[in-house]
Amino acid sequence: MSLLEHTERTERTLWRGGRVLSPTHPAATALLTAGDRIAWVGGDDDLPAADRTVDLEGALVTPAFVDSHVHLTGTGASLTGLHLAGLPSAAAVLERVAAFAAALPPDAIVLAHGWDETEWADPVPPSSPDLGNAAGGRLAYLSRACGHIGVAGPRLLAEHPEFAALDGHHPSGLLTRAAHRAARATVNAAIPVSQRLATAQVGLTHAAGLGIAALAEMAIPNDADPLAEAEFSGLVALGREPGNPAVYGWWGELGAAEKARDLGAHGAGGDLSADGSLGARTAFLRTPYADEDTLGAEYLTAADVAAHLRAAHRAGMPAAFHAIGDGAVANVLDGLDAVERELGLDAVRHARHRIEHAELLDAGLIARMVHHGVHASVQPAFDAAWGGPGGMYAARLGRERALAANPLSRLAGVGVPLAFGSDSPVTALDPWGGVRAAVRHWNPASRLSPTAAFTAATRGGWRALGIDDSGSLVPNTRANFTVWDLTGGRLPDLSDPDAADPKCVLTVAEGTLVYQRA
Template sequence: MQGKVADIVLTSNAVFTGYGDAPRTGAVAVAGNRILAVGTEDEIRPLVGPETKVLSYEDKLIMPGFHDFHVHVLLGSLEQQCINLLSAKSEEETAQMVKAYADEHPEYPWVIGFSWYHVHWDEKKLPHRSTLDKYIPDRPVFLFNAECHGAWLNSKALELAGITRDTPDPQFGEIARDENGEPTGFLYETAMALAKQAFEFPTERRISLLQGFLDHAAQLGVTSVGDMFPLVTMELGDLDMYRQFEEMDRLSVRIHFLTELDGDLEKPRKLRETYRSEKLQFAGLKNFLDGVPTTYTGYLLEPYADRLDTCGDTLIPKHVIEDWTVQADREGFRIRYHACGDAAVRLGLDCFAEAQRQNGARDSRHTIEHIEVLHPDDLPRFSELGVIPSIQPEHLASDTFAGHTYLARLGPERSRRTWPINSLQKSGATLAFGSDFPVVGLDPITELYRAVTRLHNDGQPEGGWNPEERISMADALRAYTSGAAYGNFREHDLGTLEAGKLADIVVLDQNLFAVEHERIRDTKVSLTMMDGKIVYQKEEE
């Protein structure tokens, strides 16, 4: 460090390095794209030269950049530019909202929307294509539901996708049909991929989509992401565009992307060799073990409390999942499995255990995504197998507490095992937080609020849903920074404020350790630095 001068110095009464359980007064010095030093202001003062920019933040919180471990970049970029339908209370209202959006955007060949949710409607039944046809008969419409595990299409979209009464259901998916066998317009799971032409965009829009995501992420302090290309057999990613942005020095978020685990490892081998930079990396393989409990597609060990004839099921036969896991693990790939139900979580752990038995133990950092309900017998297995629990706390508050679908789906006993964040942490597992954007918003502050309070937007239930699963603010921040960095094999470069690490730093406008819980969600980002460059700075009011 002798003789070096900082380009930028950030000072504050609240610097959270990622170590310890509270911030401290100090400063962070940055030179080039790396952290030069972290210490007291007296220790950092010799690094200040005549050209050094010194930014003083008083009581604002300086911390590592947020590392969102689970997003869908292209899908989220699209959601930012399309209509969000979550507020609609009926099928008719949803269609009217889509009509208004379509009229405002005649330039888009396909009308795309997000987040309608029939379980929130006054009549809690799935919609029909005829309602969309009434308002938009001549342009194709593709509307993701709130979970992105189903889509509502109009007749024009079905026509362009070639979906008729004679179209067979794809494996692990379903084309919903009426009593006469005609498609209703709702596609479950893998059936959505039949209409993937909706996501073929010209270059100008692809540029706009990615830049929109990068700008949004910078405003929220997100400096790294895990980008999940697979969406139930439909891959949505844009590596060519990512690479172009990186080459033009416009990639202001580090992207660690995953492609589909499907038994064919030729493509992943090439991706692993090709994408290895500090900003754009291949990070492994992903697939879906089940769906979601809301639509009874989550795979449970015991039948649903409100539908005793089903436990849900796997999206892929169990023996196929195990074979793919063992094969990919043997070649050194890391695997991340979507698993919401307790049976799906157990299946994923069983597959990872079998891979260890056949291939030997290694530092694989295999991951289970979501873990919305967990059987107690499987709790210690995460630590024992070195499996990372990847959790998105905002999912637990998808509705008011009293109206939460999971209370009915799981019943009182299993509801006590939902989103077992603290239990997993105490078991010795390394937590990694993310958002699952655009299933919910990208803002990490919301995720932190859920993790430390377990409260819904209505402030219920008192004390939080399963309050024993709350964690401290320090632990929540670590899950969103160093935990996610560890999950992506980046702990040597990212996740904490330390000399020598990449300068991905965020300043929040209030100290999260010093505010009441009800004020956490008021927090905004004052500054985002990625790779030593300021990519967002809030204008002073």
């Protein structure tokens, strides 16, 4: 394949000799882009004139992926720094920390993510003193895989005694709820914005190489991090730079829709948490956890949700809420009910509000999502990681509720629009892995077809952003597409667990080449 070093947004480029996955042209072998739009789709026997031509050499062309829920700076850090996923014990975590810290200057910060005690034979997190020893006395914070709990080193706790008064503080140094959020933001505040954006750029570049043309950045602001606003605006600006996938920012501050708009956000909320996570037992449930007598954490009431929705409507923005447990989802829907009574159903549906995660749902909650036109921004990789017999879901919820988690086919079957994301670095940027997880859901009754899953990972992401002219390879739509090392005009067989995922050859975002394989 003759690849391009760049593409000019104003030129006409003919991509020929491939297999184009187009709903309106099932036998298509070529497409023409004119600037940032697809101008023509058809066969090699009747090619239009162009300024330049690329021979696809039989490769498959599909709509590009959209990751609908991501944290770019954390993603970049997981690729370049200390990442703790997959380690078998607390001792292994501490060994990894010690090896990493040994190469750091004394004033460096040890910040890492990804440990998961549910994968260990002895499910006890590292202690604060042990972390302090491993980090060589440096400031240190290790967040759990879910991002809703962490372990603070002794120096961090000593320098910030105010953490002890916050909800979720434990003398062991294990922090959840407000204490966790404050500690994480405090450590982040010591990292310059320029360093954060350089780290995020690593994540963006990696995303482009996976066939991702757009990402929804989920900011989690906190008063303890005064640089969060500058970081967020910088992340959105990175998405406008030629050569990068697009970045659609969501600012997760309650009621701050006008600020979100001023910062360049696409939406108000996103990871605005109505609850926490199942792993941390802070997802808000209507029935107690199976392994602890608690309902979790109710971070937002229905009144809070309604107030945020009103602010979003005044600012002309969509709203989104992190809601994992059925109790949290019910609160979000109760808030939508209140705003519907004030503004009318058409206004609510037109806004395309979102629920992020939406892991525990029953038929009544799903019906209410349909009623309000709510988009479900979901992470199929969560089920692959934590579902199944012996998985974290079963431990926290019991078998029956675990099997009902992430009911993808039930949502799709009644018309809830789905958009797939990774929540990276909670799970890795891996769009094909997400599609495969939806097709191979632990519960066969919750599985999607390959076509439905791929659509949720591509067109569904655009629809959840309120963008209807992208995600399908048809004329007069945005030129967001990926070329894969597959011949033939079909998606790969995703039912085979041992089959390799397709490899990205090139990615085009808004008509600009953002990745080409060396």
